Amino acid sequence: MDRSRFVQLTLLAFGLVLASFVVRGTTRLVASYELAVMLSAPLLFASVLLIAGLVLLATLDVTGIRPME
Numbered sequence: 001m002d003r004s005r006f007v008q009l010t011l012l013a014f015g016l017v018l019a020s021f022v023v024r025g026t027t028r029l030v031a032s033y034e035l036a037v038m039l040s041a042p043l044l045f046a047s048v049l050l051i052a053g054l055v056l057l058a059t060l061d062v063t064g065i066r067p068m069e
Helices: 003-030 033-063
Strands: none
C-alpha cells in the first residue's frame, strides 16, 4: 500500500466517525435514543475496524516488517 492510499483511508475513517455522530444527533431529534444508537453503531464500528487495521499497518511499517511504498 502506498502512503497516499493510507492517508485516504485515514481520512475515510475519521469521516465515518463524524458521520456516526451526525447520524446519531439528527436521528435523536426525531426518534428515540435507542434507534439513534442503532443507526449510528455500524458507522462507528466500521471506523473502529478501519482505524485498527491502519494502526496495524503503521506498526508493521515502523518496525520494518512490511514497509509502505
